[in-house]
Amino acid sequence: MARYSGPRLRIMRALGVQLPGLSRKQWDARKPYPPGMHHGRHRKKLSVFGTQLQEKQKLRFNYGLGEKQFRRVVAMSFQKRGNPGENLLQFLERRLDNAIFRAGFAPTIPAARQLVVHGHVRINGKRVNKPSFLIKAGHEISLSEKASKFTHVEASLENPAIVRPEWLGVDAAKKTASVVAVPDHESVPFPIEINHIVEFYSK
Known part of the structure; x- marks a missing residue:
């Protein structure tokens, strides 16, 4: 399907x-x-x-x-x-597209997926274009310079769809997110x- x-x-x-x-x-x-x-x-x-x-x-x-x-x-x-x-x-919570959404870089998971597949996402400085990539503690997620200026990215950062989870440390000014812990089953919103x-x- x-x-x-x-x-x-x-x-x-x-x-x-x-x-x-x-x-x-x-x-x-x-x-x-x-x-x-x-x-x-x-x-x-x-x-x-x-x-x-x-x-x-x-x-x-x-x-x-x-x-x-x-x-x-x-x-x-x-x-x-x-x-x-x-x-x-x-x-499911560890998927990269979900982490982008939960960090507030995108208004929805489909929008986050677009950022990933178009090559706008970095993990520890290296480009990752697989939405299914599994994040882990110690990873730093960042956006390309071009994506960081997207209107919908800035709007989402100012007004995230939901409260950011404790397993992500987000620096909205730098548009980066640090994975400080592995999400657990209670993280589902x-x-x-x-x-x-x-x-x-x-x-």
Whole structure:
């Protein structure tokens, strides 16, 4: 399945949650029903499978991954020692495009991904153009001189989409971010029932 490029608010309404990585626009919680002409006033109770699928989709859409990409990250999470659910959330938070977004260099993860793939991001002074690159403690993230002057970068730094996490030390003036710790599963900025996702892929 290709990466989603349709209406983002529609996805958040369908999943019933604000996904900050997907869009800065606010999902209207006063409309607690999925989009569509024939909606009811309340959401139908989901089956166990439906609940598991919904939780998986929250992660997939927030971090902007296609189905195959997401399955690869899940496979890595099960192969790594420890809790596969916590491993999964940590892998997603450690992605370079997410780190760019969480530092406030971009308004969304798709916008952060564009900075990365166009060669505007440096890790310890070296250009990295893979959004899936996994950051670690000790890395310093910086932008190219050209990107540091982009209007949307400056606007995002002045008004970040969400509160910056403790695992990033950001110097907004220099447009750099230091990874001071490895993000953990509690770093995800929206509610997620990770056990449902583990069960979904354990079948």
